[in-house]
Amino acid sequence: MATPTPEEVASFYDAVGGEAVFHRIVARFYEEVARDEVLRPLYPEEDLGPAEERLRLFLMQYWGGPHTYxxxxxxxxxxxxxxxxxxxPIERDAWLRCMRTAVDEAGLSEEHRRQLWGYLEMAANSLMNSWT
Ligand code: HEM
Structure with missing residues (x-):
């Protein structure tokens, strides 16, 4: 199930442990991005900190947290x-590979991990804009 129901989204943020958990996942993701030969050159800024904050705030908002994004x-x-x-496909796979590491290490319950991963795979596919 790739698209969570509104009830699942409403409870997810608090159920997994709020901002601290999103912080951990996105920080781990950007550690992987920083040493990924496919992804790192795509990021325009030398400092990945601001990009990390934007992705963290976006995901927090999507999963029912504050609307700071x-x-x-x-x-x-x-x-x-x-x-x-x-x-x-190469960039999408690289993004999902980095994210997979981050999500797998986050200590989520199997159900939460499955929900989050289903969404991230769907979102990464939907952001493809090149087939070469
Ligand atoms: C921004 C790459 C998938 C959410 C960016 C940026 C790059 C990038 C290079 C600019 C960095 C910056 O913020 O300065 C990619 C690649 C993906 C991918 C290669 C592979 C499919 C995703 C997915 C999501 C996402 C699946 C959400 C689930 C965001 C957000 C921003 C961002 C929220 C910041 C947007 C803003 O400017 O406010 N991404 N991304 N990205 N990406 Fe992705």
Whole structure:
């Protein structure tokens, strides 16, 4: 099941442990990005800290936490915001590989891990914009 129900989203953020858990997952993800030969060159800024914060705030908001992401960045429009980066199967797979490590190490229950992973796979597929 890739798309969680509204009830699942509403409870997820608190159920997994709130901001601390999203912090841990996204920090771990960016540790992997920093040493990934496919992904690292895509990130325009030398400092990955601001990108880490944007992804963390987005995921917190999506899963029922505070709406700080939209207060700062407006509507997510993720397809538009990814348009400058060529995202084909290689980039998608690299992104999911880094995220898989982060999610697997987060200590979530099997049900929460499955829910989060289903969403991330679906979202990564939906952000592909290049097939070469
Ligand atoms: C931003 C790459 C998938 C959420 C970015 C940026 C890059 C990137 C290079 C710019 C960094 C920055 O914020 O300065 C990719 C690649 C993906 C991918 C290669 C592979 C499919 C995803 C997915 C999500 C996501 C699946 C959400 C579940 C975001 C968010 C931002 C962002 C929230 C910041 C948007 C903003 O400017 O507010 N991504 N991304 N990305 N990405 Fe991705």
């Amino acid at each position: 939209s207060e700062r960045r407006g509507h997510p429009r993720l397809r538009m915001r990814h348009a400058p980066f060529a995202i084909g």
